[in-house]
Amino acid sequence: xxxxxxxxxxxxxxxxxxxxxxxxxxxxxxxxxxxxxxxxxxxxxxxxxxxxxxxxxxxxxxxxxxxxxxxxxxxxxxxxxxxxxxxxxxxxxxxxxxxxxxxxxxxxxxxxxxxxxxxxxxxxxxxxxxxxxxxxxxxxxxxxxxxxxxxxxxxxxxxxxxxxxxxxxxxxxxxxxxxxxxxxxxxxxxxxxxxxxxxxxxxxxxxxxxxxxxxxxxxxxxxxxxxxxxxxxxxxxxxxxxxxxxxxxxxxxxxxxxxxxxxxxxxxxxxxxxxxxxxxxxxxxxxxxxxxxxxxxxxxxxxxxxxxxxxxxxxxxxxxxxxxxxxxxxxxxxxxxxxxx
Numbered sequence: 432x433x434x435x436x437x438x439x440x441x442x443x444x445x446x447x448x449x450x451x452x453x454x455x456x457x458x459x460x461x462x463x464x465x466x467x468x469x470x471x472x473x474x475x476x477x478x479x480x481x482x483x484x485x486x487x488x489x490x491x492x493x494x495x496x497x498x499x500x501x502x503x504x505x506x507x508x509x510x511x512x513x514x515x516x517x518x519x520x521x522x523x524x525x526x527x528x529x530x531x532x533x534x535x536x537x538x539x540x541x542x543x544x545x546x547x548x549x550x551x552x553x554x555x556x557x558x559x560x561x562x563x564x565x566x567x568x569x570x571x572x573x574x575x576x577x578x579x580x581x582x583x584x585x586x587x588x589x590x591x592x593x594x595x596x597x598x599x600x601x602x603x604x605x606x607x608x609x610x611x612x613x614x615x616x617x618x619x620x621x622x623x624x625x626x627x628x629x630x631x632x633x634x635x636x637x638x639x640x641x642x643x644x645x646x647x648x649x650x651x652x653x654x655x656x657x658x659x660x661x662x663x664x665x666x667x668x669x670x671x672x673x674x675x676x677x678x679x680x681x682x683x684x685x686x687x688x689x690x691x692x693x694x695x696x697x698x699x700x701x702x703x704x705x706x707x708x709x710x711x712x713x714x715x716x717x718x719x720x721x722x723x724x725x726x727x728x729x730x731x732x733x734x735x736x737x738x739x740x741x742x743x744x745x746x747x748x749x750x751x752x753x754x755x756x757x758x759x760x761x762x763x764x765x766x767x768x769x770x771x772x
Contacts, residue, residue, distance in 0.1 A: 457705045460712035467715045467722035486723045487730075490680045498679075499731075502672045503738040506665050507535065513661045514552070517570045520654055521646045523560040529753075536750035539743035542736065554754055565642035573646040574658070579701075580621065581659045582694035585666050587614045589691030596688050600717050610695070625652065669693060676731065682721050692717045700732070707732055 465479065472482035511534040515527045533555045540551055553567040590597050590610050598607045626632035628639055628647045639648055670689045677684050696717070700710035706729065715725040743750075 453704055457708035460704065460708035461706075463712050464715050464722070464725035467719070468726070471722045483723060483726055486680065486726070495676055495679050498672055498675055499734055500738065502668060503735055504742070505668060506735075507538075507739060507742050509661065509665045509668075510534065513574065513658060516661065517574055517646070517658065518556065518567075521570050521573075521649050522556055522562045522566055525556075525559075532746035532750040533753060535739075535743040535746035536754070537743070538736070538739040539747070542740055551750075551754060558754070563642065566645045569643050569646040572643065573650060576647075577655060577658045578662055579698065580617065581662045581666060582698050583614060583617050584659065585663065585670075586610070586691060586694035586698075589687060589689075589694070590614075593685075593687045593691050596685075597691055600692070600719075604716055606717075625655075666694065666697075669697075673731070677724070677727070680723075680727055682718075682724060682727070684718065684721075696728070 468482060469479040472479045475482060477485070511531050512527060514534055515525060515530040518525050518530070533552060537551050550564075552571065553562075553564040556562040556567050557564055587610075594607070597610060600606055623632065624647075628644070628650070630639075638644070670686065670693050673693055674684060674686050674689050677689075696710045696713050699713045700707040702709040710732070711725045711728055714728045715722050718724050
């Protein structure tokens with residue numbers, strides 16, 4: 432018989448190597464940003480620290496807070512509404528007000544691990560309506576899938592309407608070639624995806640019959656479009672907020688330019704790198720004339736996730752009752768499930 436400890440060693444080693452690789456890539460991204468900032472500082476006869484300190488000293492922080500706080504709350508409300516709609520479509524009937532505490536608590540858990548946050552939603556629906564965890568997981572996967580595609584959609588619109596800006600930003604990366612290829616590939620896959628999960632392509636039992644893909648089997652085109660529209664509200668709000676916030680830091684970036692690039696930056700932020708280093712570096716690549724925006728993006732993201740976690744703390748007492756209270760307390764938060772609407 433094989434030694435179980437030996438069997439687990441390769442997996443442990445691969446995890447260590449993967450973790451080391453992600454930290455190395457993150458370090459490389461930070462070094463790229465530092466080199467760009469240091470070069471700009473040298474041209475101004477300053478050190479990198481003096482250059483960044485001046486950049487932040489010139490910002491209107493009170494006005495920035497007056498923009499970021501309402502935006503974070505707005506994002507939470509829209510994000511919770513999107514989650515509520517998907518759960519009602521595919522899992523159980525849940526009121527919007529009942530989703531708010533649990534969705535808010537996932538922002539706290541997401542500081543540690545995004546998957547743990549999704550697990551909180553699954554636990555809530557299982558305790559409340561006995562919805563299988565895999566079915567809830569399928570709904571969370573559907574939301575993630577649509578989030579990626581709505582970013583691609585808005586980015587393609589921004590790229591098409593401001594293609595010269597994309598071309599001029601292609602000094603380090605051939606974005607004028609990469610982005611259209613990505614859009615076409617994503618569009619081709621989307622057609623395959625819709626045909627496959629509707630049963631029109633390769634009918635019969637197969638991978639699509641797995642429980643984790645339940646929501647994809649049940650989803651209709653209008654539901655994809657509705658979710659894109661809901662998520663799009665937050666994306667347009669983000670473009671407007673980032674455009675205003677950059678102006679408060681004396682960085683002049685057009686709304687259309689951000690419409691083309693910000694969705695791509697958000698996609699880079701989804702890469703499993705510490706401190707969202709991929710987005711940090713991409714800001715510097717896309718806006719080489721403003722190398723300090725890499726640091727700006729770190730400040731924006733850090734405030735956003737921490738303030739959302741603070742929203743979660745406000746709702747945490749109720750979320751704890753619903754997640755870890757007695758069975759009767761959990762079921763009392765809403766009417767019994769009667770099936771997805």
